[in-house]
Amino acid sequence: MKGFNTEMNAEAIATEHAARLSAADSLLPLSEPLDTFAEGPVFEVTKGDSGATGRATHTEVTPDISYSLWRALKEHRLSVRLAGSQSDELLGDLLVRWDEYLTSVAAPGDWDTAAVVVRPSRDTIGSAELLRHGFAPVRVLAVRPADRLAASGPPAEPGVRIRPAEAADHDTAVRLHTELLRYDAEFGGVSVRASATEILAAEVAGQIGRGNPTLWIAELYGRPLGLLQIQLPPESDWVSSYTRADRVGYLTTLSVAEQARSSGVGSALATHAHQLFDEAGAEAVLLHHALANPRSTPFWCSQGYRPLWTYWQRRPAVR
Structure with a gap:
């Protein structure tokens, strides 16, 4: 991909990001659109043949509902699109800008506040940057295709x-x-x-x-x-x-x-x-x-x- 035109920057990133997902895993969706209806800033960085876009969103739940058991009460997410050969470096730049934003909206040290980035598991570029910024791979959304043969497990107990x-x-x-x-x-x-x-x-x-x-x-x-x-x-x-x-x-x-x-x-x-x-x-x-x-x-x-x-x-x- 050549250098991005300013007006077409987001579109070019989105197009290459979609191709990136298809190449990484045939079970990923054909596109990963940023949430255009959610409130929150959009960060964009470019360098040479590469570009990255991230939308920051924030959700809160109360501790009396079922969903609160599976997350922090206050969750900040960064949805990212990556394109080009320097995607890992640009993801790091996005995380820096997001961190600057988080310091203005999230209380330091609040255990019930989490920052979350959900990434395609087989698109591992940028993992080192996430580690450098204090993130850990905590859980996965796993998939089993209907035609996939499972390895034989322990024999079922007769009872x-x-x-x-x-x-x-x-x-x-x-x-x-x-x-x-x-x-x-x-x-x-x-x-x-x-x-x-x-x-x-x-x-x-x-x-x-x-x-x-x-x-x-x-x-x-x-x-x-x-x-x-x-x-x-x-x-x-x-x-x-x-x-x-x-x-x-x-x-x-x-x-x-x-x-x-x-x-x-x-x-x-x-x-x-x-x-x-x-x-x-x-x-x-x-x-x-x-x-x-x-x-x-x-x-x-x-x-x-x-x-x-x-x-x-x-x-x-x-x-």
Whole structure:
């Protein structure tokens, strides 16, 4: 790409960035538009044959809603487009300008304020710059294409039975949700709120008894020790913009009680989920997991998932 014309700069960056995504990963969306409806400054830097654009956005949630468990209450994001041979250096320039902006809008040292940059996992250019600015790869949005063969996992225990959750399973489901939340909190991507049990109890109550079950219990020799929660299209359409697949399912939660780990319960639940997604015609399944979790990452890899988007986070946003 030649030097950018000032009036065409943003368009040229967007065009090459789209080509960059397609080359990096065939499952990425055809374009990654900046959020033109969100309020926040736009930063643009160019150098020689390269250019970069970033839009800063800010969202806040209250600690009494479900979404607050999976993020900081105040989240600043930088959506970036990169083009040219010096993309890594220009991403560093964008981060410098964003940091200058953050110091004027975010309270230093506030743990419930996070700075987040979501990058295509296979477009690794600029990773060193993110590390230099104090970001860490905290979680991923992983994908499993419908035609991808999973590696064989541990054999299922003969005593495993999977069934839709019933009213009597409410407390067990809340407990398994809470165990997973507390474990994942060790890796920085989620937050254990004082209202967590109340939030999860309400969410479980809303899932039990649906005509098309989305919450499932795994029993091991009659004991309920595993939990699966999924979203089928169109309920999962909120995540479809992250991939090129037209029909997408989302695996919300898979949790196995500590005493049942390595028993095959988790693999049995994953197999059951994939069967449900296949029956619903999903072309791909997406899920979030903590990248540093020593159980989640190898488990989901063994089930045929791979990183699609990586969430780089710095928390607090301003130190």
